[in-house]
Amino acid sequence: MYTEDEMLMLSGIQHFMFCPRQWALIHIEQQWAENKLTTEGQILHKNVDNPFYRQKNGDVITLRSLLIASKELGLYGITDAVELVPTDSAEDAITHNRYEGYWKPYPVEYKRGHHKPDERDEVQLAAQAMCMEEMYGINIPYGALYYDEVKRREIISISESLRNTTIHCAQQMHEVFKSGELPKANKQRHCKNCSLINICIPEMNDCVKVSTYLNNNLYEDIT
Ligand code: SF4
Numbered sequence: 217m218y219t220e221d222e223m224l225m226l227s228g229i230q231h232f233m234f235c236p237r238q239w240a241l242i243h244i245e246q247q248w249a250e251n252k253l254t255t256e257g258q259i260l261h262k263n264v265d266n267p268f269y270r271q272k273n274g275d276v277i278t279l280r281s282l283l284i285a286s287k288e289l290g291l292y293g294i295t296d297a298v299e300l301v302p303t304d305s306a307e308d309a310i311t312h313n314r315y316e317g318y319w320k321p322y323p324v325e326y327k328r329g330h331h332k333p334d335e336r337d338e339v340q341l342a343a344q345a346m347c348m349e350e351m352y353g354i355n356i357p358y359g360a361l362y363y364d365e366v367k368r369r370e371i372i373s374i375s376e377s378l379r380n381t382t383i384h385c386a387q388q389m390h391e392v393f394k395s396g397e398l399p400k401a402n403k404q405r406h407c408k409n410c411s412l413i414n415i416c417i418p419e420m421n422d423c424v425k426v427s428t429y430l431n432n433n434l435y436e437d438i439t
Contacts, residue, residue, distance in 0.1 A: 218288075223285065224243065224291055224386075224390065225291070225293055226284070226292060227294075228242065228243050229382070229385055230336040233335065233339055233385060234406065234410075235406070235407075235410065236392060236399040237402070238410055238412055239389065239392075240397075240399055241412050242412070243393065244396060245398065247412060247415050249414065249415060250411055251409075253328065256328045256329075260326055260327075261296070276299050276300065276301055277315060277319070278298070278300075279297065279300065280297055281296075282294065282295045282298050284344060284351065286343070286346055286351075288346070288350055289346060289383065291347065296323075296326045297325075297326070298321050298322065298348070299321070299322040299324055300319035300322075301319060302319060303319065304318070305318060306318050308355045308356070320356075321352070322358065322360070323341060324359065324360045325337065325344065328365070329363060329364070329365045331361075331363060338361070338378055339378065339382050341360075341361060342379060343386065345359050346382060358371055359372050359374060400421060401418035401420065401421045402421075403418035403422075
């Protein structure tokens with residue numbers, strides 16, 4: 217269980233999955249820079265992040281920008297959308313002060329582009345589901361990721377292994393945050409998509425340390 221002072225932003229979990237150094241630059245060193253991809257993401261979320269938006273589509277109600285938190289994960293954040301699906305049973309359901317009856321919540325996260333080669337989007341969605349599970353004492357077995365490039369949603373099972381990855385990732389985030397140290401750059405192909413590349417300078421990892429350079433080139437061995 218984490219205390220309120222230890223809570224970290226849930227949305228950072230996708231940055232941490234992408235690159236722990238990128239996450240630390242943003243969340244420990246408070247660095248930020250825009251590129252085409254971050255701007256596209258912001259435009260997409262401008263249409264999604266409206267807390268006053270409610271939509272009824274058939275029997276399903278969509279709520280936007282709900283505040284969520286989990287002390288188990290030590291994460292807090294805001295959902296893109298939560299769909300409420302009506303159900304007859306109180307089991308794994310919530311009530312809503314505006315709408316009568318029982319509702320099963322179903323988190324939906326909006327993403328730029330298409331399915332990623334890693335699990336960063338799934339982990340963010342699972343963290344949202346796990347926050348709501350803790351808040352309402354329910355089980356949420358599924359959520360969805362909507363990709364704007366293909367304009368299609370994928371149903372994601374909040375499986376045991378996805379939950380374990382999410383817990384492990386959240387624990388690592390807390391460890392790095394507590395250490396206050398920037399993880400080393402790990403220059404990979406994905407660095408070209410990173411808006412922080414000019415702040416991170418991943419090539420510096422290949423450079424010889426100043427002390428090594430001085431020892432090798434400046435000082436004479438007089439022994
Ligand atoms: S440039 Fe690469 S190593 Fe540096 S923060 Fe971005 S993704 Fe990580």
